[in-house]
Structure formats: C-alpha cells, structure tokens
Amino acid sequence: MKLSTSEYFIREVLISLKRNNWMSFASIGTVAVSLFVLGVFLTLVLNMNRMASQLESQVQISVYLTDDLKNSRKDTIEEDIRALQGIESVKYVDKEEAIERLRERLGDQKYLLDALGEKNPLPDSFEVTVTQPALVQTAAEAIEKMTGVEEAKYGQDVVEHLFDITRLMRIFGLILMVLLAGATIFIISNTIRLTVFARRKEIAIMKYVGATDWFIRWPFLLEGVVLGGIGGIVAALVLRSFYAAMAAKIYSTLTFFPLMPQYPFMNYVGVAILISGMIIGAIGSTISLKRFLEV
Numbered sequence: 001m002k003l004s005t006s007e008y009f010i011r012e013v014l015i016s017l018k019r020n021n022w023m024s025f026a027s028i029g030t031v032a033v034s035l036f037v038l039g040v041f042l043t044l045v046l047n048m049n050r051m052a053s054q055l056e057s058q059v060q061i062s063v064y065l066t067d068d069l070k071n072s073r074k075d076t077i078e079e080d081i082r083a084l085q086g087i088e089s090v091k092y093v094d095k096e097e098a099i100e101r102l103r104e105r106l107g108d109q110k111y112l113l114d115a116l117g118e119k120n121p122l123p124d125s126f127e128v129t130v131t132q133p134a135l136v137q138t139a140a141e142a143i144e145k146m147t148g149v150e151e152a153k154y155g156q157d158v159v160e161h162l163f164d165i166t167r168l169m170r171i172f173g174l175i176l177m178v179l180l181a182g183a184t185i186f187i188i189s190n191t192i193r194l195t196v197f198a199r200r201k202e203i204a205i206m207k208y209v210g211a212t213d214w215f216i217r218w219p220f221l222l223e224g225v226v227l228g229g230i231g232g233i234v235a236a237l238v239l240r241s242f243y244a245a246m247a248a249k250i251y252s253t254l255t256f257f258p259l260m261p262q263y264p265f266m267n268y269v270g271v272a273i274l275i276s277g278m279i280i281g282a283i284g285s286t287i288s289l290k291r292f293l294e295v
Contacts, residue, residue, distance in 0.1 A: 012219035013226060024227060031231025031277055032238070037175065037272050039239040045173035045261070059133055061140050061154045063126040073148050074124070076173050081128055084142055086135035089126040094279035098122040122151065171195060181280065186230065188284030196220060196288050203289075220285045228281020229274060236270035 003251040005273050065074065074092070093101075103110045131137055136154050152204070165201050197201070208215050243266055250257050 009224070011261055013222045021147030026137035027227045028231045028234065029058060030187050031184065031228055031281065032234040034180070034187060034274050035232055035277050035280075036238055038180045038184065038276070040086075040242070041173070041180065041271060042272070043239070043243060043269060045169070045262050046265075047258075048169055048173075051259055059130075059136055059154060061128040061130070061136060061143065061152055063128055063143050063149055064153070065124045065126075066148055066150045067123065069124065069148050077146055077148055078126065081126060081143055082147055083101045084139055086130045086132055086139060088129045088131045088288050093125050093127055095122045095124050098125065120212070161229065181276070183286050185280050185287070187282055188224065189287040191195045193288040217286070217289055220289050223284055224281035224283075224288075225278045226281070227283070228277035228279070230277075231281075232274035232277025235277070239273065240266045240270060 063077075067079070078090055078092065079085060099113070099120050102122070103113060128139065128143070130136055140152040140154050143149055203216055240262075244262060247259055249263060250259060
C-alpha cells in the first residue's frame, strides 16, 4: 500500500468520524458497554474456574482404620498409600486429635461430647490428598481394599456434583461469551451501516469509475477498527476500576477468597478486550459494506 493511499484512507476515516461525530460517539458507547458486559462475564468465568480448580485440588480422602490396629500395620498402610499413583500427601490423625477437631467444629455445642465421658468412638485415620481431582475415586477404591482399612470416604456425591457444575459452567460461559460477541458484532454492523448508507451514492460512483472493492472498503474497515478500538479502551479502563472496587469489597469481608490477582490479570483482560473490539469493529464494517459493493 502506497504512502499516499494510506494517507487518503486515514484522512477519510478522520473526516467520517468528524462528519458523524454524534453517530461515532454512539458507536463507541455501544461498543464500550457491550465489551464491558463481555469483560465482566469473562472475569466472572475465569474467577469461578479458579475457585472450582482450588476446590477440586483440596478434595481429601478420609481413610478410617479398624480398631486395635498395631502401629506396624498402620505404617505399612501409610507406605502402601504413598506408593499409589497420584498421591500428593498422607497425614496420620489419631483418635485424640480427631475428637479435638470435632470439639472445635462444634464450638458452643461441644458440651454434647460430655456424654461420652472418657470414651472416644472416633477411629484413627489418614488424610490423603491427590495430585489431580480425577484420581480421587480410583485412589479411594484402591485404599479401601487394603487390610486394616475400614472405609475410605471422599464425599463422592459432592465431588461428582462439583465436577459437573464446573464442566457446565465452562460450557455455559463459552456459549454466552460467543452470544455476547455476536450481539456486539450485530450492534456495530448496524451502527456503521448508517454511515455506509449515508455515503451509498458516493460508493456507487466509485464503483462505476473503476475503484476496487478493497479501495472502497479500507476506509470503512479502518473506521470500524478505530471505533471498536476506542470502545475497547473505554471498556478496559472501566472494567479495571470495577474489578478493583469489587476486589476491595470482597477482601474486606472474605480475606482469603481466591480471586484472580488484579495484576497482571486485568492487563491481559484489557488487551483481550481491546483486540476483541478492533476485530469486532472490522467484522461489523465488512458486514455493513457488503451489500453496497454489489453494484
């Protein structure tokens, strides 16, 4: 592309933006709002994925041992568990520690344990964590078959439901993001179509005198990229402030809530929104211009 041609395209874009300043402002606002909604949902999905992944990684297998088991056998069971594939850690919890934990969990209702007197009905156990949540069921089934193990529990229903919810959330998030992107393209294409419609006679004349489709298309394409880019910048800046405010609000009440850290997370999201805005603007311009090039 020659320098003079590039200057012509840039000049046409600036003239169009100035000529249709209110329309351009409306386009930028529409793009910004659409991309902001898209960005909010993107950050929500990514944070939910992070939280689900952390919950999945914290799933433990509680291995309850039979009563009156010798210490040597307990050591053997621990070694056998550690030898299984995907085992990350194994912690022994004797019955005294187990009942102390129960007292702490009961809080003000710990007096309920007074009825037991000196008796401790809780068994010795191991707390087992795995490297991947998908290995929990296989490991639990293998541990339960070991001699001296009474039961291996990991909250099967809870884990399975958690996996299902995580899977559905990711699928639903992807579908909704595609729908939002489609809606944004539709809005941009209709907004730019007004500009194209106002210049339809000029486009027709250029076609008749031999101008190529791409020569006619480039100024409108660049205009869409500029509108989408500016809208993306506005959306990214507003989203950054919104996320910072929401993070501060959440951390004031839930200090250890597993939110994605603002930096560099929001930088990546901002760049993604800016690029998305430019691509969507280019697609919207192309769609808007297609009918008017058929002369």
